[in-house]
Amino acid sequence: MIVDDHEVVRRGIAEVIDRADGMTVVAEAGTVAEGVRRATLVRPQVMLVDLQLPDGTGIDILRAVRTALPDTRAIVLTSFDDDDALAAALEAGAAAYVLKTVRGAEIADVVRSVAAGRTLLDERTVTRRRAGHDDPTADLTPSERKVLDLIGEGMSNREIAERLGVAEKTVKNHITSLLSKMGLQRRTQAAAWVAGHKRSSWKPEHD
Template identity: 70%
Template sequence: MIVDDHEIVRRGIAEIVDRAEDLKVVAEAATVSDALVRARLVNPDVMLVDLQLPDGTGIDLLRALKAEGSKALPIILTSFDDDTAVSEALQVGAKAFVLKSVRGNEIAEVVRQVADGQVLLDDRTITARKNDADDPTASLTPSERKVLVLIGDGLSNREIGEKLGVAEKTVKNHITSLLAKMGLQRRTQVAAWVAGQRAASWRTPRDN
């Protein structure tokens, strides 16, 4: 199954994959919502998923499918090389991470190898993921780190937006992203995490 909001890219990949005798495209989608519906219907073995979609991200889609018990093997397809994206992709079970600049015959080969159970990730990717496991904030952007601190200070989304000079919607987007990266579900969990970190840093041994 191919999920990409650019029809030309999607159709181009479909043509390449269908050209292979041992591969078949069973569905296409351009949005997260559409992809969720179609994936449930066709139960694909492998999914080529773009990171940037109109109503969310490929990570959002794969996380939702994983929660439903989908066995589809994800391949992340993107037009840029982003270490943060690689880390998030691994968290949702990505088996390969390929740039859209890859040659057509190579895409078919990646699909084939992932379908055969192979994981196509380089040493840099695996090392980055191990490092992230030690620090849940390792993959946060500078803006997300600022929002994290301000949540810990007890500021509302509106107050954070005013302090950083950005729209409240932007703050909400940052919070959604940092929650996903830290493996948390609610804003209150972020505040509790920050409080715990501050308590640990302030704690000193008692005098004898």
């Protein structure tokens, strides 16, 4: 479902989504009230929401829908590259914060990833967010730290699973979580982070 007060923007996004395999736009809306009403009716798997709307903000929709439709995941698509807006979106339950400068094909990729349960951030927002934290691994669990260390050693998900004695799906879940906590998008970024901090004060954990 797409919520944006500009019809041209809605139609452009809808065309991109409808052309993508396995996805379709089930509803559109141009206001907070209309967005909440239609979302409740169609129960979309993913909502793509603009921040600035005539009768409120996309955050208002996220908060309202999160209670009524806990399984619906939300993506904020906005022209505002702003830390406060990002924080508000994440607090309201957004799974991704994407700037409108993104290419059409990338929007489809973000929607597909969020539908699959992932949490993503726009690359520029990620860079700025990371710069504001002394230690991006501060919130990692011991298991996530072990997985991060083994990623840095060049191990595949299967090899990590064998080393830790857990299912490969468990490893994938740990990677999804640690990437989100560290403000990263790809596994290769995590490997690069470990490589660049081997001589820092960060201490990886081993069995």
